[in-house]
Amino acid sequence: MLQRIFVSILLFSFFLAHTSRASKKWREHTYDVQHYRIEVRFNMNAQTVIGRTTLLIRPLRSKINEVQLDAHKFNIQSITINQSPADTFTVGEDHLDIRLGRSFERDSLFMVQVDYTCQPERGLYFFRPDSANPDQPLQIWSQGEGEDNHYWFPCYDSPNDKATVEMVVEVDSGLTAVSNGHLAGKIERRGKTIFDYQFNQPAPVYLISLVVGKYVKYTQRYKDIPVEYYVYPRHSRQDALRSFGRTPDMIKFFSDFTRFDYPYPKYAQTIISNFMYGGMENISATTQTDRTMHDERAHLNFESDGLVAHELAHQWFGDLITCRDWSDIWLNEGFATYFTNLYYEHWRGYPEFRYRQYGAQKAVIRAETEKPRQLSGEHPWGQYIKGASVLHMLRQYLGDQLFQEGIKTYVHRHAFGLAESSDLRQAFEDATGYNLFTFFEQWVYGKGIPQFNVRSQYQPKQDSLILWVDQMQDSAQVRPEFEARVLIGLRCGKQYREVPVTIKRRHERFAFRCRRQPDFIVFDAGQTLLKTLRFDQPPDNWLAQYRFAPRMIDRVQALSFLEKDSTGQDKSAKYLLQTAVGKEFYGLRLESLKALSRMKHLSQKSRQKIGRALLKAVEKEKDARVRRQIIAAMKKFPVKKQLPVLRRLFKNDLSYHVQAAALNTLCYADSLHALTYIRQGLDTDSWDEIVRNAALGNLKFIPDSTALDVAGRYLFYGTHPKLRQAAVREISRIAKAGNERAKDLLLAVVKEGKEHNRYRPLSYAIRTLVKLKDLRLLPVAEKFTRQRTNRYLKSASAWAIKKLRKEKMKTL
Secondary structure, three states: OHHHHHHHHHHHHHHHHHHHOOEEEEEEEEOOEEEEEEEEEEEOOOOOOEEEEEEEEEOOOOOEEEEEEEOOOEEEEEEEEEEEEOOEEOOOEEEEEEEEEEEOOOOOEEEEEEEEOOOOOOEEEEEOOOOOOOOOOEEEEEEOOOOOHHHHEEEEEOOOOOOEEEEEEEEEEEOOOEEOOOOEEEEOOOOEEEEEEEEEEEEEEOOEEEEEOOOOEEEEEOOOOOEEEEOOOOOOOOHHHHHHHHHHHHHHHHHHHHHHOOOOOEEEEEEOOOOOOOOOOOOOEEEEHHHHHOOOHHHOOOOOOOHHHHHHHOOOOOOOOOOOHHHOOHHHHHHHHHHHHHHHHHOOOHHHHHHHHHHHHHHHHHHHHOOEEEOOOOOOOOOOHHHHHHHHHHHHHOOHHHHHHHHHHHHHOOEEEEEEEHHHHHHHHHHHOOOOHHHHHHHHEEOOOOEEEEEEEHHHHOEEEEEEEEEEEOOOOOOOOOEEEEEEEEEEEEEEEEEEEEEEEOEEEEEEOOOOOOOOEEEEOOOOOOOOOEEEEOOHHHHHHHHHHHHHHHHHHHHHHOOOOOOOOHHHHHHEEEEEOOOOOOHHHHHHHHHHOOOOOOOOOHHHHHHHHHHHHHOOOOHHHHHHHHHHHHHOOOOHHHHHEEEHHHHOOOOOHHHHHHHHHHHHHHHHEEEEEEEHOOOOHHHHHHHHHHHHHHHHOHHHHHHHHHHOOOOOOOOOOHHHHHHHHHHHHHHOOOHHHHHHHHHHHHHOOOOOOOOOHHHHHHHHHHHOOOOOOHHHHHHHHHHOOOOHHHHHHHHHHHHHHHHHHHHO
């Protein structure tokens, strides 16, 4: 009887765990918006919207006699229901409650029209040139994600509702408006231009977008679909194609991989200034930071293709299929991140894909080791990189063909609709026949990663290798036993083979037939699994893995063990150096250079040899990415004649990033002349202020008083925001050492009140002053919370008030 009860409890617990996965905290609603018609014009000086929004609404329940729309601090001029004045309405802080005057039945339709004005605090942003910043383009642009569009038009502002959209925008003649869908009409009238955009597929509100500014348009095509690039008048077609020219090929790849052709009437990319993100995947009309535009010299190290591919992938994952609730945002971001890497595999080959993916995995492993968190749930984490890593594990678990079948089923089943993690699992199970319950429990809903301790013993009499695999993760925070299928790579002489094994228990023992002791053993060949690994192989085994493993990424993995070895680094360094200055895949070369720089147990003889080899190689190296890393490594391997070479590179190299790296190494290696190098750097123009930013980052090599003089010139509004951030960072470093002048400068820049959406120098200064318990900040922060000001400055101020009021109480 007790056994039956115990089994029943287990089954019930399993049922609860299984069924609760679909119970997200998505927002309930009594109606479904079918269509939005948004008509807007603007008062640029007052930064206000004069709007009319018409909503076609279908009740989801019977006898609906009121609706609540999301609308933040609107001034309502009038509201009509089916063209008749609304009975009554109530304007709240964040909502608009409307009495309909009658009851509407389920699946009927009615129309709500709202005439209003508003001054958006977020969601819609106004920018124009001024005396301090004359090069600032005149722009108005929206950013709806997460739930910010209701700051400029009334709507249902949650991701679990989709509607078609018409956007009618009146702007001054000479300006261009870009929005979702196709341009159905354009009218010139009395110094104004009216743009009419129509989007006839369902979209969530957060993807409705608008950009207004001075633009030129360049166009390519995918099949019969226009692929549009809106850039500034100073940009040429070549400039636009340098950043966006691979877009048609990307559309073809994503269409082919998902087996769902690009579904929208156009694909536009529009650049904007002061953007808080790199890009935003607004449906059919992506917004991109203008920092994605770059010249040929920047292109030696920088490319826009990763950002372009990421936002484009969202057109399927996020736009075509939208997460029902933000707790499943990884279905948007994890997919976009992974499909970006898949495009790189298609374009540049598997090593490029694997190198990009491995970087994401390492970041996840570091974070999960510090604090285990779940991918889907009330407090999701890692939606970009952990999501991509989980998809890669799923791909390896199923194989390429079945993985693609699962993607196809998921996309076709949920196109133009909503999805949760459970929908993804169901689609893959239906397409492949695999039971993925454990996989999703571990990697999507569960927290943490396995921590493996691996030991090996070769038994020559039995021609056998024994491998013990123990999971050491803390079972109080993380599941005690992860189930995983991994490949064990074995090299015996010139033969290498990989054997699949399945780990199910906390302690496992595996035996492999081997006629001789392996030269090296690769645990999880291909490095697919999210994990930490302790594997006490001899250094020679790790070196053999680095030299001979057939998979590039297994060679990279060996570096993390070789750089920590305290006995054989001189021997290892010889082979790392050969790779670093050789002709192999650039990613392996970069990682070899980084590992060399981290080796702490090299002899002086080896250091001199490495330094001479790097000096010889640096000016001959054609790949600017590798050249930059060689220069960074030269800090650790100083040799004679190094400084003249670095000075030439700083002055003459075509790559801005290489120039900046040379400046960094010069200041480090020749700190007595650091101020001279810094001044030269500050006189050097470069894309995105790469060189000046590097110069400010080296102020630690000069006296604090001089550093404050230099940084102070880049501190205030009108300076490039990236340089303002760098100046604040350096002044904060000096302030933390107790320098009162530095504290005064930080307070002065906060008082100026000119925050930037992305770099946020004032927020950085506020954090420093709070850390220093500077109570002079308190009245300044209190003023910002009362005023209409930048959202990030207001948020930082509210946080500072909370902290400083506690400090003030301690002094009373």
